[in-house]
Amino acid sequence: MQQGDTVAIVSPSGPAAAVLLGRGVERIEGLGLKVVTGAHALDRQRLDYLAGDDAARAADLQAAWCDPAVSAVFCSRGGYGAGRLLGLLDWDAMRAAGRKVLIGSSDITALHNAFAIELGVPTVHGPMVACDVIAGDEHGPEPLTWESLRAALFGASEPVRGDRVLAPGRAEGVLTGGNLSLLASMCGTRWQPSFEGRIAFLEDVAEEPYRIDRMLTQLLQAGAFDGVRGIALGSWVGCGDPYPVLEDRLGSLGVPVVAGLAAGHGSPQMSLWLGELGVIDTESCSLAGPIRDGEQAR
Template sequence: MSEPATSIPVPPGGLVVPPRLRPGDVVAVVAPCGPPDEVRLARGVRVLRDMGLEVVTGPHVFDRDRYLAGSDAARAADLQEAWCDPAVAAVLCARGGYGATRIVGLLDWDAMRAAGPKTLAGSSDVTALHRAFAVELGVASWFGPMPACSTVSDPGGPEPRTFEHFTAALFGTPEPVTGDRVIVSGDRVVAPVVGGNLTLLAALCGTPYRLRARGAIVLLEDVGEAPYRIDRMLTQLLESGALDGAAGFALGSWVSCGDPYPTLEERLAPLGVPVIAGLPVGHGTPQLSVLLGALGAIDAQSCSLTGSITVPMEAV
C-alpha cells in the first residue's frame, strides 16, 4: 500500500468538487464502519433507486465482526473497489458507528487517485474518511445522511427536509443551511469548509489526517457527549493547534449532549471569529448536507452556512 501523502493544503477555492450526479448514474453503497441494519439498508437502497439512481452494494456490506461491518480488509476492499470502478459515480456509506479509522492505512491511495474525483457521502464516523480523502485525494465530499440511518430509512419514508436537501446536494446545489443562534457575531466569512464529528476530529489528532483549520470554516457536531467531554475534545483540538487560524465556526446538532452551548462559547468565543450554531447538520432530524472541502460562507446576520459557492479568487 502507498504511504500517506503529505497533507494537501486547502487552496483558497477549496478542494476539487466532484461532478454532480445525473439520473441513471451508478452509486455504490459500502459499509466502512459499523454493521448496517439489513431492513433499514434495503429501505435506503429503495429511496436511492426512487431518485433515479442505479444502486450496487459492496460484497461485504452485510459481514459482521463484533461492532464492525466485517474485517478491516473486507471493508477497505469494498470502499477501494467501489471508488476505483469507472462505472461508479458515487460511493455512499451505509452508516457510521465505528471503524473508519482502522481502514485508512489499508487503502491504496495511488490507485484511488488514479480513479479521479467522484462523490463520497456519509457522516459521523465517516468524518475520518472525509479527512483522509481531503488529504490523500484532494477531493471535497458530502457530510450528510446515509442510506441505513433513520432520516432516510424510517418505515414511513425519508424525512422530507433531509430528502429534499440531500437530493439537491447529489444532483445540483442545495439551499443554505440555517441555524438558530449566533454565539459570536462578525462579518460574512468566505472560506473552505472543514470538520465534521467532534469525537472523530479529536481522535485524529496526531495522525496524517488531523484537522487543519487555518483559513477555513470549521463544522462541528456530536451526539451523546456530556458537556465536560465536549470541553475535553475541544481543549485537545485547541492545544494541538488544530484550530489555529480558523476563520469561523458552524455548529451543527448536539443530540443527547445536555446543554453544550456554555462550553462551546467558553472554548470558541476567545478565538475572535464568527460562531453560528443550531444548524440541522449531524445526528439530528432533519439532517442536512454540507460539502466539506469546498468553498463556503457563514453569515452571522442570517445565521446561515452556504456551501459550494463560487467567488473571484482575488476576493478570497
C-alpha cells in the same frame, strides 16, 4: 451527478440492518440512480460493532471508489470503524480513480478528513442509506433531509439556518470538519485536522459537556484552530447543554460562530459539501455553500 449514474453503497464502519439497507437502496434508486452494493456490506464479525473484517471493509470501499462506472459512494451507516481502514487503503490507486463523491456522516468523518488530505476531493457530510431519517420510516424518508440530500447531489444547496450566534461576523472559506470526537481522535496522526484558512464545521452526539471541552481543548492545543476563519456548529443530540462550553472554548478565537444548524445527528439532517467554499453570515444566522467562482452567497 445526474440521473442514470451508478452509485455504490458500502459499510466502512458499523453493521447496517438488512431491512433498513434494503429500504435505503430502494429510495436511492428512486432518485434515478443505479445502485450496486459492496460484497461485504452486510458482513458481521466477532467485534459486533464492526461491519466485517477491516480488510473486507477497506476492499469494498476501495473497489467502489476505483470502479470507473461508479460516480458516488454512499456509506450505509456510522458507528465506529472507519478510522481503522485508513492505513489499509491504496491511496495512489484511489487518487488515480479521479474525482467522485463520498456521502456519509458521524464516524465517516474519518474518511471525509482523510479523503480531503489524500485525494483532495470535496465530499458530502450527509445522511446515510440505512439511517433512520432515510430508511427508518416505511412511508418515506424525512422530507427536509431528503430534499437537502437531493439538492446536494443534483443541484445548488440552499443555505442551512442556525438558531443562535455565539460570536458575530461574516466569514468565507472552504468548509471542513464533521464529528468532533472523530476529529479529536485524529490528532497526532498523518490525517490530523487543520482548519487554517477554513470554516470549521463541528457536531457530536451523546457527549457530556466536559467531554466536549476536553476534545475542543485537545484540538486547540494541537493547533487545529490556528488560522480558522469561522465556525459552524451543528446538532448536539444527547449532549445536555453544550453551548456554555462551546462559547467558552471557541468564542475567544475572534471569528464568527453560528450554532444550531440542523446537520449532524437527529432529524432533520441537512447535507453539507465539505471541501467547497462556504459562507457564514451571523446576521442571517446561516451557512451557505457551496459557493463557486462567480457566485455570491444568498
